[in-house]
Amino acid sequence: MRILNKWTKAVALAAVFAVATTVAAQTTHHVSSSKIGWGAWTFKPIYADAAAGPQVHSFLVSAPPDVTVGDNIVAVWYVRDPSAPGGWIAKSWETTSRAEVVKSVKTALGISDAEDDRWEFAEKSEIDAVLSPEQSKNYDRGLLADDPFAALLAASPDRDEVVAAIASWGYKAADVNADKGLASCSSGAVLSAFAAATEAGLTECESMDKTVVTLVALSTALGGTCPDGLAALGADATFYVASIPESTCDRPNVLPIPPWSPVRCTTERGLFPNSTKYCWTYERTYTVTRTKTLGALNPLAPPTYLFCTQTSTATRKDTRICCSPWYPDPVPGRNPNCEDLLTPVPTPGSPGAPTCFTAANSPSYPLQGPWTPNPCTPWVP
Numbered sequence: 001m002r003i004l005n006k007w008t009k010a011v012a013l014a015a016v017f018a019v020a021t022t023v024a025a026q027t028t029h030h031v032s033s034s035k036i037g038w039g040a041w042t043f044k045p046i047y048a049d050a051a052a053g054p055q056v057h058s059f060l061v062s063a064p065p066d067v068t069v070g071d072n073i074v075a076v077w078y079v080r081d082p083s084a085p086g087g088w089i090a091k092s093w094e095t096t097s098r099a100e101v102v103k104s105v106k107t108a109l110g111i112s113d114a115e116d117d118r119w120e121f122a123e124k125s126e127i128d129a130v131l132s133p134e135q136s137k138n139y140d141r142g143l144l145a146d147d148p149f150a151a152l153l154a155a156s157p158d159r160d161e162v163v164a165a166i167a168s169w170g171y172k173a174a175d176v177n178a179d180k181g182l183a184s185c186s187s188g189a190v191l192s193a194f195a196a197a198t199e200a201g202l203t204e205c206e207s208m209d210k211t212v213v214t215l216v217a218l219s220t221a222l223g224g225t226c227p228d229g230l231a232a233l234g235a236d237a238t239f240y241v242a243s244i245p246e247s248t249c250d251r252p253n254v255l256p257i258p259p260w261s262p263v264r265c266t267t268e269r270g271l272f273p274n275s276t277k278y279c280w281t282y283e284r285t286y287t288v289t290r291t292k293t294l295g296a297l298n299p300l301a302p303p304t305y306l307f308c309t310q311t312s313t314a315t316r317k318d319t320r321i322c323c324s325p326w327y328p329d330p331v332p333g334r335n336p337n338c339e340d341l342l343t344p345v346p347t348p349g350s351p352g353a354p355t356c357f358t359a360a361n362s363p364s365y366p367l368q369g370p371w372t373p374n375p376c377t378p379w380v381p
Contacts, residue, residue, distance in 0.1 A: 029057055029109040033118045036194055037240035039177045040067045045198045054202040056195035060105055062098060062121045070170020075101040077136055078191055086188020091136035092144060099126035104133035141179040182229020193221035208309055210243040211295040219299040230300050241295045257286050260320055279323040289313050290348040308356040312348035
């Protein structure tokens with residue numbers, strides 16, 4: 001019996017260790033609140049928590065509805081894979097619903113519903129409405145891997161031109177600049193440069209600093225990896241970064257909170273004979289703000305930057321209810337019981353006009369200018 005007990009304990013310990021190992025191995029993924037823009041396509045970073053700092057897991061890339069036509073592929077998912085050529089693999093979908101694409105990625109990685117407002121490709125209500133999203137499938141440079149054209153164009157020197165043409169006709173294809181790389185710089189090298197730049201800015205908690213750090217890192221990464229590709233792009237070598245703080249510090253700035261103000265008092269009969277319960281309702285109203293920064297970069301030497309900031313505001317109203325002990329109270333001196341009914345932090349709206357920093361008025365950021373075109377004019381956060 002003693003031997004059996006020892007065996008039982010050993011099995012139990014092994015099971016506990018296995019469960020602990022599984023839990024420790026689980027990775028939490030997040031969608032970044034920032035994005036990188038290149039041409040018509042927006043690169044939305046998805047990152048994982050790690051001991052050494054957040055690590056980019058993938059990019060979900062999409063173009064706005066006015067760019068895609070017909071049955072076009074509307075999104076591509078580039079996922080890091082050290083075993084793949086270039087270090088990345090690509091996935092996509094048959095669906096043309098951006099909300100379904102987002103739900104598919106969310107489901108695959110277990111990304112919290114609390115981060116739905118960061119995706120930007122679809123509204124939260126649209127994402128919630130998708131119940132059974134399509135699973136992603138293999139994608140190969142503009143086409144789904146099982147598309148008949150994919151095999152026909154596998155070795156064609158004109159592949160990029162053909163894909164761009166059939167995409168313009170509304171075929172199930174995507175003309176994504178990232179698939180083409182930059183001259184001698186492969187698609188994987190460009191994506192790795194984007195990832196390095198994203199990771200450099202992920203820990204910054206101020207939107208301006210975050211955008212600046214990301215763009216400077218992108219300039220360094222692309223300039224060191226793809227100088228010939230950037231030279232070929234010339235004036236079109238323009239990349240954009242839009243930032244607000246990440247999950248670790250993604251809290252709207254709160255302006256000074258005023259004290260509670262009493263607004264009404266109510267009474268009710270107490271539990272004890274001849275006793276009364278008094279309840280005061282207090283309220284306070286204050287403003288929360290969030291600043292978003294847009295940056296533009298042309299990494300051709302000397303690198304040229306431009307930054308614009310825009311602050312949005314919203315009003316928050318909190319309520320506190322404090323009830324006195326029963327009066328007369330059998331326990332003299334007991335403090336009132338208070339309950340705070342705090343409203344969720346609203347997403348700041350009412351954006352103000354953007355403020356753009358040029359070489360003349362920039363607060364010590366690495367700007368050279370003037371920048372043309374000015375990305376602030378059409379910017380709507």
